[in-house]
Amino acid sequence: MSDEKNVNITVIGMGYVGIPMAVLLADVPNFYVTGIQRRSKRSGWKIDWLNQGKNPFEGDEPGLDELIARVVENEKFHVTDSYDEIKDQDYILIDVQTPVDDKRVPRYASLKEVSKRVAPLMKKGVTVIIESTVAPGTTDNIVAPILEEGSGMKRGEDFYLVFSFERVMPGKLIEYIVDFPRVIGGGCEEANNRAKYLYGKVVKKELQVTDTLTAELTKCIENTYRDVNIAFANEMALLAEDFHRNIFEIINLINYRHDRMMHYPGSGVGGHCLTKDPWLLMYGHDAYTEHNNVPEILPKSRNLNDFMPDHMVKLMEDALKEAGKRDNLKIALMGVAYKADCDDVRNTPSENIVDILTNRYHSHNIEYIAHDPWVREKD
Secondary structure (H helix, E strand, C coil): CCCCCCEEEEEECCCCCHHHHHHHHHCCCCEEEEEECCCCCCCCHHHHHHHCCCCCCCCCCCCHHHHHHHHHHCCCEEEECCCHHHHHCCEEEECCCCCECCCCCECCHHHHHHHHHHHHHCCCCCEEEECCCCCCCHHHHHHHHHHHHHHCCCECCCEEEEECCCCCCCCCHHHHHHCCCEEEEECCHHHHHHHHHHHCCCCCCCEEEEEHHHHHHHHHHHHHHHHHHHHHHHHHHHHHHHCCCCHHHHHHHHHCCCCCCCCCCCCCCCCCCCCCHHHHHHHHHHHHCCCCCCCCHHHHHHHHHHHHHHHHHHHHHHHHHHHCCCCCEEEEEECCCCCCCCCCCCCCHHHHHHHHHHHHCCHHHEEEEEECCCCCCCC
16 A cells, blocks of 8 residues: 555544554554544543544543544544445444453443444445454454445455454553554454554554454453453462461562562453453353363353452451441442553442442441542442
8 A cells, every 4th residue: 555645544442442543543654544433421521632632531541632632623534323434434443342241251232232223334445353352263254244234345455354453551641652662463464564564554563464263363362461460469468368478578689680580469350351352261261162172260260350349358358347437438449440550440449349348337337438549429
């Protein structure tokens, strides 16, 4: 694709992944980006907000405010709830949420709906990129058939489909796109080349090309690795408690070695990724393999991390018992978001702690005060 030709791009889903990617691309000469966002009660306000050149995130996001304002002012980026412009696009990036339900099965309603709406509008030669994290096997077995059936075109001949996952982190949205390597998993060489052209305009690190399934596995295993390591730290914290010793001192002594980097324990694991990606990995393994091997560490680690809010409540109750405090309890939650310096409250352990306490104590006997400088009261 020529650098002199205008490139039209649509990014579907204006969240923590879609917004920074959209405005980074819009800042590239000759790139024109349309964001698509549903006018839902919770997120529809982002459409007008972004079109005014304003950042919808409350947390500190270095460089994002200025970037959004610039690309809107330069008429390189706008947001709508209409899919009408899809028919003219060279690239379509899909950045919708892919949670799991209570039975740990992927909820692909948004992914399937977007794919069905996009399919009949795609022009020949368009490149569709899935950036949302999905269970291994999803791109080939779910998204590709929907696009082929709805468009009447064939993948790898009439259109191109790529899985290239995000690695963003609230508080470092721009940095983690620009300064991290990018894994590209296309279904053919032409798909990979088209994705490399796009990402090469904004990513400063290596563009690592592989097949679609390997790319999906890489994302799920990468996040599962972190979840398992956090579970190990949490289990060691529980053991250290039984020894009446401080796990943080122990970890600092371990990490003094230059070749050790043990994680720290906490009140649980939150956010949109680590709480679901191990389940996506296991779902894909169950759905698309002969599953000759059964994972054991993964589910146990996930369950241990989910248990930690209960343990935090137990520690609090032990302290209250020791202080002789049983009535008129006042609980301060110092931090509402799942991590420091951001406004992301998805799956935050603080909410789990409140739910446990609410089910355990009468409302007239306990009062909660929550403080977080980045989180809006309505969240």
